Structure formats: structure tokens, C-alpha cells
Amino acid sequence: LGIAGFVTMLWLRAYVMLLVVKASRPLQAGASAGTAAALCLLISIVNRGVESGGGQGVGYGGSILDLFVHYVTLLFKFATNVESPGPLQFSAIVLEAASLFFMLYVFITESEVTKPPAIDEEDSCPLIDLDEEGFNTDGLTEQEKEKFATCLALQQKAQNTLQTMEENKKINEDEEEKKEDTGSSGVFM
Numbered sequence: 001l002g003i004a005g006f007v008t009m010l011w012l013r014a015y016v017m018l019l020v021v022k023a024s025r026p027l028q029a030g031a032s033a034g035t036a037a038a039l040c041l042l043i044s045i046v047n048r049g050v051e052s053g054g055g056q057g058v059g060y061g062g063s064i065l066d067l068f069v070h071y072v073t074l075l076f077k078f079a080t081n082v083e084s085p086g087p088l089q090f091s092a093i094v095l096e097a098a099s100l101f102f103m104l105y106v107f108i109t110e111s112e113v114t115k116p117p118a119i120d121e122e123d124s125c126p127l128i129d130l131d132e133e134g135f136n137t138d139g140l141t142e143q144e145k146e147k148f149a150t151c152l153a154l155q156q157k158a159q160n161t162l163q164t165m166e167e168n169k170k171i172n173e174d175e176e177e178k179k180e181d182t183g184s185s186g187v188f189m
Contacts (some may be wrong), residue, residue, distance in 0.1 A: 002066075004042055011035035012103050019106075 016037060018028045046064050047107055072093075079089035140148065 004039065006044070007035065007039045007042060011039065016103075016106065059122075 011032065014031050015028065018031060043064055048069070050064055050067050051062055061070065073094060075089060078084075079086040079093060
């Protein structure tokens with residue numbers, strides 16, 4: 001059961017990661033099918049082993065599902081034992097159930113995949129180089145003039161940010177050169 005859980009965990013992780021990077025449906029289907037094939041082969045092998053029993057006349061059922069039910073029953077029995085309780089075992093059962101619930105929820109709804117917000121033409125600035133002198137605002141309405149002023153302010157803020165970033169980069173490069181010059185001039189013999 002540990003190996004089956006491990007393969008299932010790998011499949012879920014791969015599926016969720018493919019959702020996060022917004023992979024194509026064929027890629028998601030291919031990755032899922034390959035992992036599901038490995039899981040089916042694994043379950044088939046375990047089923048044959050469970051069906052044949054332990055060799056001493058002791059068996060846990062006819063399939064891996066019977067084995068799984070027996071396993072969960074034992075876990076729950078020992079986790080809730082009055083004489084020797086297992087709070088961590090019980091916590092593991094509850095946390096695993098919660099994990100499976102939320103993974104199933106994501107799997108069914110794909111709620112973690114979000115589409116980028118649509119651009120509202122009314123709130124966006126045009127992709128032109130805004131220039132106060134080169135743009136005639138005489139024929140614009142008050143709302144369009146306000147939008148133009150906002151776009152100019154945003155453009156100026158972006159230019160200031162870029163200029164600050166370039167200045168910081170230059171300062172960092174100068175400091176690195178000073179460190180290199182100081183390090184190479186102090187050669188000891």
C-alpha cells in the first residue's frame with residue numbers, strides 16, 4: 001500500500017504542477033495516463049499476491065481493496081485503543097482524509113487555475129508613447145483628459161522606477177569593481 005500511495009502521490013503532484021504551469025490538455029493526459037498505467041500494473045501485481053494469500057492459509061481478502069479496508073481498520077483500531085492510544089496515528093488518518101478531500105476538490109474543479117484578468121479598455125492606457133507636447137487634448141472630454149493625465153503620471157512613475165533601477169545597478173557594479181580592485185592589489189608574498 002505504501003508504494004501505491006507513493007505512486008498516487010507522484011501522479012497528483014505531477015497533475016497539480018502541470019495545472020500550475022497551465023500545461024496543455026494533451027500533456028496533462030499523457031502524464032496522467034503514464035502514471036495511471038504504472039499504478040494499474042502495481043495494483044494488478046498486489047491483487048494477485050493478496051488473492052493467493054500468505055502461504056500459511058492466512059488471507060486478507062480477494063483484492064487490494066479488501067487489504068486496504070483491513071489496513072485502515074487496523075490503523076483506526078490502534079489509534080483509538082483505550083489502553084494505548086495513538087494520537088499521532090489518529091491525526092495521520094484525519095490529515096490524510098483532509099488531504100484527499102482537497103486534492104479531489106482541485107482535481108474535479110481545477111479551482112487553482114486562474115485565468116489572467118481581462119483588460120478593461122476603460123481603465124487601461126493606450127500603448128503609445130504619451131507626450132504632453134505631442135498630444136492635443138483639446139477635443140477630449142473631461143473623462144478622457146483625466147485618463148490621459150493618469151496615463152502620463154503612470155508613464156512618469158515607470159520611467160522614474162527604471163531610472164532608479166539603473167542607478168542602483170551602476171552603484172552595485174562600481175562597488176563590485178572596488179572589491180575586485182582591493183582584492184587583487186593586496187597580494188601577499
